Amino acid sequence: LIGSVAGAQVQDMPGGPKVNQLNLHEGVTAISRDIMWLHWMLLTICIVIFIGVFGVMFYSIWAHRKSRGHKAATFHEHLGVEVAWTVIPFIIVIAMALPATKTVVAMKDTSSADLTVKVTGYQWKWGYEYLDGSATGIKFLSTLSTPRAQIENREPKGEFYLMEVDNHLVVPANKKVRIVLTAADVIHSWMVPDFGVKQDAIPGFLRDTWFNADKPGIYRGQCAELCGKDHAFMPIVVEVMAQADYDKWVEDQKKKMAANADDPNKEWTEAELVARGEKVFAANCVACHQANGKGIPGSFPPLDGDKVVLGPKADQINTVLKGKPGTAMAAFGGQLNDVEIAAVISYTRHAWSNAGKGQDPTVL
Numbered sequence: 001l002i003g004s005v006a007g008a009q010v011q012d013m014p015g016g017p018k019v020n021q022l023n024l025h026e027g028v029t030a031i032s033r034d035i036m037w038l039h040w041m042l043l044t045i046c047i048v049i050f051i052g053v054f055g056v057m058f059y060s061i062w063a064h065r066k067s068r069g070h071k072a073a074t075f076h077e078h079l080g081v082e083v084a085w086t087v088i089p090f091i092i093v094i095a096m097a098l099p100a101t102k103t104v105v106a107m108k109d110t111s112s113a114d115l116t117v118k119v120t121g122y123q124w125k126w127g128y129e130y131l132d133g134s135a136t137g138i139k140f141l142s143t144l145s146t147p148r149a150q151i152e153n154r155e156p157k158g159e160f161y162l163m164e165v166d167n168h169l170v171v172p173a174n175k176k177v178r179i180v181l182t183a184a185d186v187i188h189s190w191m192v193p194d195f196g197v198k199q200d201a202i203p204g205f206l207r208d209t210w211f212n213a214d215k216p217g218i219y220r221g222q223c224a225e226l227c228g229k230d231h232a233f234m235p236i237v238v239e240v241m242a243q244a245d246y247d248k249w250v251e252d253q254k255k256k257m258a259a260n261a262d263d264p265n266k267e268w269t270e271a272e273l274v275a276r277g278e279k280v281f282a283a284n285c286v287a288c289h290q291a292n293g294k295g296i297p298g299s300f301p302p303l304d305g306d307k308v309v310l311g312p313k314a315d316q317i318n319t320v321l322k323g324k325p326g327t328a329m330a331a332f333g334g335q336l337n338d339v340e341i342a343a344v345i346s347y348t349r350h351a352w353s354n355a356g357k358g359q360d361p362t363v364l
């Protein structure tokens with residue numbers, strides 16, 4: 001089932017899990033293979049016990065039935081039987097618990113990682129920030145890029161659908177990657193079945209997990225904690241690359257960031273800010289707000305509607321920086337740089353003005 005949820009659209013992923021497969025993923029990490037092995041081992045023990053217990057029971061019912069003249073035994077206690085049914089299950093439980101505990105301990109051991117990435121869950125996207133090594137400073141948001149209408153109107157209905165994101169996490173193969181998780185609004189969960197990884201992202205807490213994928217490829221997951229109306233639309237896409245390809249990706253990423261860097265010392269014209277703000281708005285705000293100030297129908301009350309206005313600029317800046325307690329409006333102070341905040345505010349005030357409100361946005 002997990003395979004289906006995270007899986008591909010119509011065709012099976014090459015070398016990957018089958019669409020609608022019912023079993024777990026074999027995966028590409030030692031942990032995911034351990035989990036698979038534990039799953040088979042525990043299932044086998046359970047089946048053997050099931051057949052053994054029910055076999056003896058049904059055999060006894062049949063072979064010692066009354067019509068054959070058998071009478072029920074009436075003894076009260078039997079030391080041998082009691083010792084047997086205490087000791088045998090105890091040994092079985094220990095035999096199951098030892099390897100399972102070993103795997104759980106290994107899953108929690110995030111020490112001596114080769115690379116650390118901070119992952120932040122937002123309603124409804126993921127933020128990735130590389131904290132060490134050559135990739136230090138690379139950060140981006142990962143948002144659903146497949147058009148929603150295409151997903152919602154898919155035929156046949158109920159088919160699982162491959163969801164793409166604008167930016168995906170990229171990591172080197174055969175390296176221990178530590179994921180440090182938190183969330184900015186509500187609890188999310190970062191789950192990639194092929195890595196054997198599922199860890200909650202909790203606001204105000206840092207949790208960590210790790211994986212070491214030994215096969216380059218694209219691996220998919222899903223937010224695994226119900227986090228609001230678009231919970232189903234925050235896919236996780238991770239690309240595992242050979243070290244040389246990863247190094248090249250890091251370099252390209254750094255060049256791209258340098259080219260797009262927002263220079264706070266530059267004299268930004270109003271038009272430049274508005275243009276920049278449109279992109280910031282598209283990446284951060286459109287899930288809940290229309291640019292004209294109204295809420296997305298059916299999900300959020302109008303930000304503006306016919307009653308409420310954008311308000312004084314200082315108040316709007318405050319709301320963007322600190323969020324609005326008691327509502328879904330998150331604090332963007334830590335997420336956006338100063339230029340992005342100035343840009344998105346310029347953009348919304350222009351869009352609001354252009355939507356026929358009539359006021360000059362610069363004096364609002």
Ligand code: CUA
Nearest residue numbers: 188223225227
């Ligand atoms: Cu985020 Cu569900």
